[in-house]
Amino acid sequence: MGRPTKGKRISKIPQYQKFYGENKFQEKIVLLVEEYETIRLIDYLGYSQEECAKEMHIARTSVQSLYSDARRKLARFLIEGIGLVISGGNYQLKEFTNKENIKGDGKMIIAVTYDNGNVGQHFGKTEFFKIYSVEGKNILSQKVIDTDGHGHGALAGYLKKLNVEILICGGLGGGARNALAESGIKIYPGAIGNADRQVEAFLEGNLDYNADIACNHHNHEDGHSCGHNHK
Structure with missing residues (x-):
């Protein structure tokens, strides 16, 4: 039996989790919480992939994979006009304190x-x-x-x-x-x-x-x- 995968560390649950496209009847895209976290850290806060990996307590290769998947999903959301939901994944919530x-x-x-x-x-x-x-x-x-x-x-x-x-x-x-x-x-x-x-x-x-x-x-x-x- 394989070892359980350790959850990626995230700082907070996304405040906004559902986004509706013009075509409300198509299947919605699901963006995993840890995929969202790479977008928040790299694209919003300006972290490097190395800094993101350190913050999330995962390997840089894992960050690259999550970030790539997240960007593809966001591209589909923008181009195809279908909804997007941030939900699920394998993560651990970090109780952040300075x-x-x-x-x-x-x-x-x-x-x-x-x-x-x-x-x-x-x-x-x-x-x-x-x-x-x-x-x-x-x-x-x-x-x-x-x-x-x-x-x-x-x-x-x-x-x-x-x-x-x-x-x-x-x-x-x-x-x-x-x-x-x-x-x-x-x-x-x-x-x-x-x-x-x-x-x-x-x-x-x-x-x-x-x-x-x-x-x-x-x-x-x-x-x-x-x-x-x-x-």
Whole structure:
């Protein structure tokens, strides 16, 4: 008797699971949850296939297979106009917490988009970052710096030069996500409130954030807050 296949690790169940095409009478395409996860990590969050494999605790060849199957199903959904359902598969739900990203022994640099003491809600338009040097759960130093005219994608390179490893922010778009991922900076978007309190919450493993928050500056209405985490 063969050994049971170990479930792929996913961070969360998809929020939207059913999509209806124009032809409602044809058989629906079933996208497995772990196939969806490769699309979320690679195409939405900008992970490399190697990073995706590490996140899902599977081999890179498995990621390639899942990702390829997922892309073919999405192509059928778009071209044939039939429905798509995200369901089933062989996976294990990861109870994600930022505790596992805290280095217990080494130092780490955290950046927060900064706006008058609070977490700035527009990453691409932020004029200031607050930079924290931490060790374990202790904040060793902190300072506010000017972005010096950098904007959107250039901000990722700016943070990389400062050796930032963690970014806490409000809203940010897909281009910024990709640039930050390429710079090796982990993001915690959707945070709101006092910047110091959010860093303290992160160090305690209690940061309230929304990994899937998005921001499109061209569609803002007056008073809209990109990073607000509606629950």
